[in-house]
Amino acid sequence: MGSRVMKWIRKQFNKLAKWWLNKQSPPGEYIVYINEQEEKLLKKHGGAGDIWQDTGIRSFFHKKVKRFFKRAKKAVKKAIGIILSPFQAIGKILGGLFTPDIPSYDSADAYDSAQQGILVNKQSSAGSIPVIYGERKVGGYRVFISNNGSGRNEYLYVALVMSEGEIDSVQKLYINDEEIPLNGALTHGTEREPSSGRFKDRLKVQAFMGKDDQSASSLLKGAPGWGNSHRLRGLAYIACRFEWKKATEQELKDQKNSNPYAGVPDIVAIVRGKKVATSYSGKDTTSAVSTYNTDSKSYSSNPADCLLDYLRNPRYGKGLDDNRINFASFNEARDLLATTYNFASGVTLPLLDCNTLLKTDDSIFNNTKILLQACRGLLPYQEGKYKLVVETSVSSPGDLFEINDDNIVGDLSVVGEGKDSKFNTAQVTFTNRDKNHETDTIYVINPTALAADNNEVLKKDFIAPGITDEYQVESFAEKVIKKSRKGKVVSFKGDPELAILQIGDVVKLKHGYYGDDSDPSIAGHWMFNYAHNNTTNSLFRVSDLKHDVDGLVQVILLEHDNDMWDITQVQEKKRLNEGDVNLPGGPSDPPADPPAGNVKVEYSIYKDSTGTYIVFKISNIDPTVTHINFEFGSTGAENQYTWTYNNAYDPWRVYMNTNNARQVRYKLSFFKETNVYPIVSTFQTINIPTTLPAQYSGTLIGG
Secondary structure (H helix, E strand, O other): HHHHHHHHHHHHHHHHHHHHHHHHHHOOOOOOOOOOHHHHHHHOEEEEEEEOOOOOOOOOEEHHHHHHHHHHHHHHHHHHHOOOOOOOOOOOHHHHOOOOOOOOOOHHHHHHHHHHHOOOEEOOOOOOOOEEEEEEEEEEEEEEEEOOOOOOEEEEEEOOOOOOOOEEEEEEEEEOOOOOOOOEEEEEEOOOOOOOOOOOOOEEEEEEEOOOOOOOOOOOOOOOOOOOOOOOEEEEEEEEEEOOOOOOHHHHHHOOOOOOOOOOOEEEEEEEEEEEEOOOOOOOOOOOOOOOOOOOEOOOOOOOHHHHHHHHHHOOOOOOOOHOOOHHHHHHHHEEEEEEEEOOOOOOEEEEOOOOEEEEOHHHHHHHHHHHOOOOOOEEEOOOOEEOOOOOOOOOHHHOEEOOOOOEEEEEEEEEEOHOOOOOOEEEEEEEEOOOOOEEEEEOHHHHHHEEEEEEOEEHHHHHHHOOHHHHHHHHHHHHHHOOOOOOOOEEEEHHHHOOOOOOEEEEEEEEEEEOOOEEEEEHHEEEEEHHHOOOOOOEEEEEEEEEEOOOEEEEEEEOOOOOOOOOOOOOOOOOOOOOOOOOOOOOOOOOOOOHHHHHHHEEEEEEOEEEEEEEOOOOOOOOOEEEEEEEEEEOOOOEEEEEOOOOOOOOOOOOOOOOOOEEEEEEEEEEOOOEEEEEEEOOOOEEOOOOOEEEEEEEEEO
């Protein structure tokens, strides 16, 4: 009995002593037992071994590490000002919502209105001059209008400023929406005129690329008020002289007018934009100087080049010195974005291009977000430098830094994907260069995700103002959908070792073993463990770091799906043009009262020198349908296509390339806003004859 009491007293005393000694210990340390060998080992690796205050107990806190943490603390605090892309968000602020709207545009209609405004000729001498990266179709500001000053007023002179310079070239010229064939390329300062057409002998034009040393336009010197000092240096502009000629008597008799003008003509051009630095792999420096003005520059639509130019430009951009840029990261991103992929049969493109127009009166932050979206990137600021990180797969995930329970202090929080941030469809508005640079919309559906959501449409609408290729936009939208469904956010406090992390790093997470001790290799016994789960749910990207006063690091991680970044080939997109071989006629008016549930699908097969094609004719479509979803291809290689439905077109025609397959199959469904209506819910097969007549037709459903 007495021994039990003494044992209990000793236990309580030891608990009290441990509590008291730990209370007196340095921040972040606690009492442990070590032997002489361990003491020597700690000192060998820089442990202080100093007596802590009046406790008589030695502390082996690493002196060098202590200094490092002080520096790291400052660096990590700076890193919190990260600029985010549509593929990245600070977890505690945006959760899994990684596709924020571009702040300059509230809606697709607002974007379309802004794009129409880009093509307008505006009258101003004090307007905001845009910056063009990549290739765009633009109007501009009329900064000078004059006649020749004689009584006849036969010449009209116009100077139209298009953008900041120096640009690469003017590719095409349009007057009053009519493309003008010229007698030569519009090289800098060279006078050109139409080689044919109704503007021949009635127009002369000069293009100036916005060089800082350009001379005044020789063409405009014929107008009063334009002299040698009117050089518009640094601005890309077009100088035009329009000539008005009176119709001859014969022309009047033939009811022809030799004058093609009615008022001041509208001038529009397709421009290859800003020349930018494209070679900077060895420019990292600690010197607070800028070599921007002396760098060699050439045309590039690589998003990394365009973003770097904007950050460094002292006139309209951020004007950063060289020591504020992590050039190596931009060079790495440049190579990644320039890698070409087969987006479709015969369609090879870089991963992403940047073709955008930035408004210089908009904020640097908003313009940077547009450029970041075009490169699928994020821009952390750490250790005094801006670094570009492009979201993509990691080549050797097994070699990544691992965060495990030894690093995690206290509780770990996991937030899954919410319904408001998880999507199965995406509707993207963009400027389509293949449709004369007009605003376009594509609608992408992930059938697997849609089925997992019980056919409830969860749609994300967003705008891609920097991407103009339909294949690249479609691939981007697919990644948006997939990323939204892998959107876990993990947050915790970590030990000081995690101060070595960089925002944007991909790491392995090992945590949450809840099985027994008999076999910890069973994947199902772990919440996160890359060694057993591979890339399923155990890779994360560092989104936020913050150093606390207690020496610990607050960490926020976003789930990284390493398997979602491959480019999936789709069918080559071919436009239906009037006069195509064996194509049915154009769309007819919709029936006055389309019979409900009486949809009819017919098809025609034809063959030409480019391959074998099927034209599906879908008729009797309910006019309240908003989208048509079509899946087509050979077995196991079906692709999905979605179109916004215009009820002025019934029948609706779908043009498909068989890629010379002998057997293809298809499915069809309609959307009414968020509701799905399967028309052909299971794949139907079409056998293609080896020998085709002039046109081979049939009815699939509807009788």
